[in-house]
Amino acid sequence: MRPLGKAASDDDRPLIERVRQGDQDAVRALYERYFDRIYNYAYARLGRAEDAEDLAIDTMTRGLTRLDLFQDQGVAFSSWIYRIAHNATIDHYRRHGKVVLVSLEHAPALESADPSELAVEQLSNQDLHTAIRELTEEQQQVLILRFFQDLTAAQVASIMGKSVGAVQALQHRALGSLERTLQGRAVN
Amino acid sequence: MTPEVERLERLAERLRAVDPYVPPPGAKIRGWNLVLAAVEQSNTARLRVHPIRRLVLATVAAAVLLVAGAVAASADSLPDSVFYPLKGVLENTRGALTFGASDQLAYHLELANTRLTEAQAMFARHRVDLAAEALSALDDQLNAAALVIQAEKQSDPAVGAAMENRLRQAIVTHDAQLAGLQGQVTNPTALNAIMQARDRAAQALQTAGKPATSNGNGNSGQGNGATNSPHPTPKH
Numbered sequence: 001m002r003p004l005g006k007a008a009s010d011d012d013r014p015l016i017e018r019v020r021q022g023d024q025d026a027v028r029a030l031y032e033r034y035f036d037r038i039y040n041y042a043y044a045r046l047g048r049a050e051d052a053e054d055l056a057i058d059t060m061t062r063g064l065t066r067l068d069l070f071q072d073q074g075v076a077f078s079s080w081i082y083r084i085a086h087n088a089t090i091d092h093y094r095r096h097g098k099v100v101l102v103s104l105e106h107a108p109a110l111e112s113a114d115p116s117e118l119a120v121e122q123l124s125n126q127d128l129h130t131a132i133r134e135l136t137e138e139q140q141q142v143l144i145l146r147f148f149q150d151l152t153a154a155q156v157a158s159i160m161g162k163s164v165g166a167v168q169a170l171q172h173r174a175l176g177s178l179e180r181t182l183q184g185r186a187v188n
Numbered sequence: 189m190t191p192e193v194e195r196l197e198r199l200a201e202r203l204r205a206v207d208p209y210v211p212p213p214g215a216k217i218r219g220w221n222l223v224l225a226a227v228e229q230s231n232t233a234r235l236r237v238h239p240i241r242r243l244v245l246a247t248v249a250a251a252v253l254l255v256a257g258a259v260a261a262s263a264d265s266l267p268d269s270v271f272y273p274l275k276g277v278l279e280n281t282r283g284a285l286t287f288g289a290s291d292q293l294a295y296h297l298e299l300a301n302t303r304l305t306e307a308q309a310m311f312a313r314h315r316v317d318l319a320a321e322a323l324s325a326l327d328d329q330l331n332a333a334a335l336v337i338q339a340e341k342q343s344d345p346a347v348g349a350a351m352e353n354r355l356r357q358a359i360v361t362h363d364a365q366l367a368g369l370q371g372q373v374t375n376p377t378a379l380n381a382i383m384q385a386r387d388r389a390a391q392a393l394q395t396a397g398k399p400a401t402s403n404g405n406g407n408s409g410q411g412n413g414a415t416n417s418p419h420p421t422p423k424h
């Protein structure tokens with residue numbers, strides 16, 4: 001996996017202070033630090049490069065022009081920017097509709113498919129992305145943030161406003177749902 | 189580790205190995221230009237707001253200073269001052285917030301003293317017209333005080349009697365001052381105004397001594413002309 005740039009856990013506060021003082025270099029530094037990550041997140045959620053670009057630009061614009069609001073949030077800038085991206089994703093779904101919104105969280109495993117036979121190493125990236133987009137909102141979010149964005153459970157918990165334990169449980173269910181989705185695709 | 193956990197762990201590892209979507213360079217440059225423009229616009233808007241806020245704050249501060257200065261200046265103003273009407277407003281406001289017969293009596297007696305001082309000052313400046321108005325307002329205050337006493341006598345005769353005694357002492361003091369003033373002036377209009385004021389003061393004392401009648405004189409002192417007049421010298 002290619003790195004997405006500097007880790008989102010880095011302390012952004014000095015940069016944010018400089019942005020507030022009108023330092024354009026600091027704006028650029030924050031943009032460089034987060035644009036690729038947000039683009040990647042948006043692409044994984046929406047599945048279209050054009051939509052991902054629009055959403056990433058919109059998210060960065062909102063994030064960097066509304067730092068006065070960030071001051072009162074009590075969370076890390078990285079969490080805040082991902083929340084903006086998540087809300088923008090929801091807005092996008094509202095405006096354009098979502099192609100698939102089927103919860104498989106509680107769906108039974110397919111009897112015709114033996115889970116042990118699912119050769120995960122042979123799955124293409126496209127298969128995985130497509131299957132993830134069939135999961136619920138929260139399941140998508142936790143898998144994308146944990147595995148594509150390489151964030152810790154604590155960071156994901158901060159972004160999603162959940163406890164670490166809840167994120168871990170959600171991650172477990174999300175992986176199970178993803179597995180069943182991939183099995184279903186393999187059978188079909 | 190159970191088979192299920194092993195499977196999910198393998199799936200998680202596979203997800204970690206997925207290559208990230210990387211934005212094309214053109215998209216990143218386009219995004220930067222748009223973000224930079226928005227940030228600059230936001231900064232400009234913020235800077236535009238600052239002078240307006242400063243102007244508003246300066247205006248408010250100036251208004252506060254102006255009002256505070258006017259109030260302070262009006263406190264000792266005389267009838268020929270531009271601040272004098274404000275003095276009347278403040279006195280009436282104070283009167284509206286004065287409750288209890290004893291406090292109302294003190295309020296009216298204090299204003300009566302003030303009017304007498306104003307009359308003396310106006311006579312000294314040869315403003316007989318304003319002095320006469322001040323004396324008329326003095327009598328209004330004494331009459332208002334008498335009505336407060338009348339009402340109080342109905343509910344508590346002992347207290348009412350004590351209040352009547354306070355009014356009498358005040359009127360005696362005023363009368364002595366008015367007598368002295370009468371000896372100093374030669375203008376017939378001024379002399380007439382002073383004599384009328386002395387007579388009306390004596391009438392006020394008689395009013396305080398009478399029992400309250402049912403025609404509205406027996407109120408608590410609020411609502412009479414002297415109390416609610418917007419001007420310390422209401423009679424023209």
